[in-house]
Amino acid sequence: MEVLDVGYSQWGKVAFSSGEDTTNLINLRVVPYDSELDFPFIGRMESLQTLHKFTVKKEKGHELFQLKKLNKVRHVLKIDGLENVLTKEDAQQAELHEKACIRGLILTWSPSGDMSLQEQDLQSEVIQALGPPTHLQILAIEGYKGSSYPSWMTGDGPEVLMCLRDLLLIDCTELASIPEHSVLFKYLHALEAIRCNWRCFPDNMEHLNSLVKLGIQSCNEILSLPTLPQSLKKLKIKECEQLESLPTIPVSSEIGNTTLQSNFITSDSAPVSRETDNRGMRYT
Numbered sequence: 386m387e388v389l390d391v392g393y394s395q396w397g398k399v400a401f402s403s404g405e406d407t408t409n410l411i412n413l414r415v416v417p418y419d420s421e422l423d424f425p426f427i428g429r430m431e432s433l434q435t436l437h438k439f440t441v442k443k444e445k446g447h448e449l450f451q452l453k454k455l456n457k458v459r460h461v462l463k464i465d466g467l468e469n470v471l472t473k474e475d476a477q478q479a480e481l482h483e484k485a486c487i488r489g490l491i492l493t494w495s496p497s498g499d500m501s502l503q504e505q506d507l508q509s510e511v512i513q514a515l516g517p518p519t520h521l522q523i524l525a526i527e528g529y530k531g532s533s534y535p536s537w538m539t540g541d542g543p544e545v546l547m548c549l550r551d552l553l554l555i556d557c558t559e560l561a562s563i564p565e566h567s568v569l570f571k572y573l574h575a576l577e578a579i580r581c582n583w584r585c586f587p588d589n590m591e592h593l594n595s596l597v598k599l600g601i602q603s604c605n606e607i608l609s610l611p612t613l614p615q616s617l618k619k620l621k622i623k624e625c626e627q628l629e630s631l632p633t634i635p636v637s638s639e640i641g642n643t644t645l646q647s648n649f650i651t652s653d654s655a656p657v658s659r660e661t662d663n664r665g666m667r668y669t
Contacts, residue, residue: 423440424446425444425445425446425447426446426451427439427446427451427452427455428450428451428452428453428454428455430455431454431455431456431457432457433455433457433458434457434458434459434486435458435459435460436455436458436462437460437461437462437463438463438464438465439451439452439462439463439464439465440464440465440466441464441465441466441467441469441470442466442469443469448475449464449467449470449475449476449478449479450475450478450479452464452479452480452481452484453478453479453480455484456480456483456484456485456486457486458484458486458487459486459487459488460486460487460488460489461487461488461489461490461491461523462484462487462489462490462491463490463491463493464490464491464492464493464515465493465495466493466495467492467493467494467508467511468494468495468497468508468528470511471507472507472510473507473510473511473513473514474514475511476510476511476512476514476515477514479514479515481515481516481517481518482516482517482518482519482544483518484517484518485518485520487517487518487521488520488521488522488523489521489522489523489524489525489551490517490521490523490524490525491524491525491526491527492512492515492524492525492526492527492529493526493527493528494508494527494528494529494530495528496528496556500530504530505530505531505532505559506531508529508530508531509531509532509533509535512526512529512531512535513535513536513537515535516535516537516544517537517546519537519543519544519545519546519547519548520548521546521548521549522548522549522550522551523549523550523551524546524549524551524552524553525552525553525554525555526553526554526555526557527553527554527555527556527557528555528556528557529554529556529557529559529560530557530558530559531559531560532559532560532561533560534560534564534567538567538569539564539567539569541568545568545569546569547568547569547572548572549569549572549573550572550573550574550575551573551574551575551576552570552573552575552576552577553577553579554577554578554579554581555579555580555581556579556580556581557581558580558581558582559582560581560582560583561583562583562584562585562586562587563576563583563586563587564587565587565588565589566589570587570593571592571593571595572595573593573595573596574595574596574597574598575596575597575598575599575600576596576598576599576600577598577599577600577601577602578600578601578602578604579600579602579603579604580602580603580604581604582604582605582606583604583606583607584606584607584608585607585608585609585611586607586610586611587611588611589611590610590611590612590613590614591611591612591613591614591615592614593614593616594614594615594616595616596614596616596617597616597617597618597619598617598618598619598620599613599617599619599620599621600620600621600622601621601622601623601625602621602622602623602624602625603623603624603625604625605624605625605626605627606627607625607627607628608627608628608629609628609629609630609632610628610631610632611632612632612633613632613633613634620634
């Protein structure tokens with residue numbers, strides 16, 4: 386079987402129990418619609434091209450290394466359940482850098498309450514081991530509690546994502562602000578931070594000449610923003626309780642009448658209340 390068409394499943398999930406035989410699916414290439422494949426031993430399906438979401442579990446057959454030989458997967462790959470990865474070696478076995486056909490990567494850790502320093506260090510080791518292909522264009526990281534960025538985001542070696550255009554960070558509460566001199570951030574088109582405990586943004590923001598979209602939501606430690614780049618076209622700031630003022634808005638921007646009121650800044654002329662929309666902003 387090469388194509389599995391389940392139509393519009395009510396739950397959007399195609400699942401088999403660990404005891405069911407899925408050997409006849411080893412040639413599966415395409416699953417139409419945005420369905421989640423919840424198969425054990427998905428690593429056998431080396432011809433698979435569509436894998437919208439993979440969830441790491443502690444159950445046999447759902448380990449992260451199941452991704453190792455799925456090098457034909459394309460488009461955007463989301464990996465959930467990274468809190469279930471026990472060692473950096475397990476993460477290395479996924480060999481994400483070999484996934485040459487993906488253009489986007491979403492890495493997600495689920496909330497787990499208070500974490501020990503050992504657990505935080507493990508997350509730092511795991512994300513370091515999950516270095517994607519260097520041509521990646523879209524990266525989202527959610528729930529990461531490590532205190533350091535991986536070298537493939539902040540270093541200057543050959544593994545740095547020089548083609549990255551869109552970066553989204555959600556609930557990365559232990560991360561410091563973006564390193565000021567990181568090569569990666571110089572080429573970003575869109576940057577969004579949600580519920581991150583940053584105290585500031587880099588002072589050299591005005592020199593990020595490729596940045597056209599900036600979103601900041603529920604970053605309650607930020608007091609002010611640096612001068613913004615003249616390239617900026619869209620600015621959204623929501624629920625940043627300590628932010629009291631804005632820098633000068635670039636003259637060339639299309640932001641319009643930016644309003645600061647009740648801890649909400651929006652590019653529209655009229656402010657929007659907090660109750661209107663608690664969802665994270667998305668740039669698509």
